[in-house]
Amino acid sequence: MKIYVNNSRSVTLCALEVESNTTVECVQNKIQELEIPSEQQRLFFTDKVRDVEKTLGGYEICNWSSIKLEFTSSTTDEETTYGEGLKITDKGTLKWLGSFESLKYLVEKLQLPKAKWMTPGGGSKLYECEEFSVRWYSTNGTLTFKGN
Secondary structure, three states, X not given: OEEEEEOXXXXXXXXXXXXXXXXXXXXXXXXXXXXXXXXXXXXXXXXXEOXXXXXXXXXXXXXXXXXXXXXXXXXXXXXEEEOOOEEEEOOOOEEEOOOHHHHHHHHHHOOOOOXXXXXXXXXXXXXXXXXXXXXXXXXXXXXXXXXO
């Protein structure tokens, strides 16, 4: 059967082929392939957190069902890291630790409005559309966001 994994804004992140006897833990492992570590995932169905040891059938999750994925963070004294790339420093600065290719992949997976990446200079890459822009400075990994 096919189920959909949505973010908190009901945007579909992916569709998964699973069986009714598939455990929630197995679903988390499939989502981990999207570079979201399973320990940073919380899955909801009918607004309730799902136990990783139970099966989808046990929760009456069936073909074409949607489950909600929320991201949790791993926290240290100095920073909060989301997945393998995004980090919030102790000073509140957003940094991207991954490669430019992995940042492009993340933007694609978030299904942001379509735009092209540009190289305006100054060691930066810019993703710009009508609603907002994302700028990544490759020299220090800083991310900036601007929106209307």
